[in-house]
Amino acid sequence: MNGSFDESAFGSRSRGPAGGGLGGGLWEAMDQLRDMFDKGLTGGPRMGRGDVRASVLAILAEQPMHGYQIIHEIEERSGGTWKPSPGSVYPTLQLLADEGLITAEEAGGKKTYSLTDAGRAEVDAAGGRSAPWETPGMKDAARSTALPKAGAKLAQAAAQVGTSGTPEQVKEAVAVLDEARRKLYSILAQG
Numbered sequence: 137m138n139g140s141f142d143e144s145a146f147g148s149r150s151r152g153p154a155g156g157g158l159g160g161g162l163w164e165a166m167d168q169l170r171d172m173f174d175k176g177l178t179g180g181p182r183m184g185r186g187d188v189r190a191s192v193l194a195i196l197a198e199q200p201m202h203g204y205q206i207i208h209e210i211e212e213r214s215g216g217t218w219k220p221s222p223g224s225v226y227p228t229l230q231l232l233a234d235e236g237l238i239t240a241e242e243a244g245g246k247k248t249y250s251l252t253d254a255g256r257a258e259v260d261a262a263g264g265r266s267a268p269w270e271t272p273g274m275k276d277a278a279r280s281t282a283l284p285k286a287g288a289k290l291a292q293a294a295a296q297v298g299t300s301g302t303p304e305q306v307k308e309a310v311a312v313l314d315e316a317r318r319k320l321y322s323i324l325a326q327g
Contacts, residue, residue, distance in 0.1 A: 188220050188228045190262070193251070196238060197259045200250035203229060290316070 195201065195209050203225055211219040229249055232238040237255035240247040251259065290313075297309040 188224050189232070191220070192225065192228055192232065192249075193237070193255065193259050193262070196249055196251045197256065200241075200248045202246045202248050206249070 191210050192206055195206055201209065203222065206229075207220055207222065207225050229238065229240070232255070233240055233249075235254075236252055237258055238249050239252055240249050242248075294309060294313060297305055301309065
């Protein structure tokens with residue numbers, strides 16, 4: 137979310153009850169959510185080159201895939217906390233091919249990568265080591281990411297209704313948000 141928030145899309149922050157539009161409380165909530173993202177509470181741990189390599193080998197040990205499938209698998213398995221860029225995956229694939237650990241077969245304009253016997257031996261030699269997305273830090277990051285991201289999306293939707301909606305739509309949105317707040321507190325009351 138860092139750098140992706142466009143204030144102009146939701147109107148001025150100085151708008152309050154006297155100026156019409158959104159109240160300051162919504163913008164304060166958006167700022168709090170953005171601060172959580174900026175402080176890294178939801179960004180997950182930074183992964184290194186060795187983690188990309190280990191992840192690619194682990195995924196290809198299961199089945200051949202093309203590059204974007206590998207990227208998607210890593211993102212899925214990390215609970216969305218880590219999506220390596222093509223700029224880190226494709227050079228890793230080339231390096232693994234240069235080392236003789238994988239081969240690439242082109243079909244339909246896509247290269248599908250698979251492990252060689254040497255690649256399988258390297259995966260087997262890694263033994264019981266956890267895949268990078270299975271480390272405790274990644275698991276914790278995946279758990280801490282979902283709620284703030286959902287809250288930020290909710291706040292953005294509320295801001296959009298507040299700036300573009302009719303008075304009736306704003307009134308309906310307020311009721312939805314009030315109900316959501318009550319349900320969240322009831323979740324805490326259950327525990």
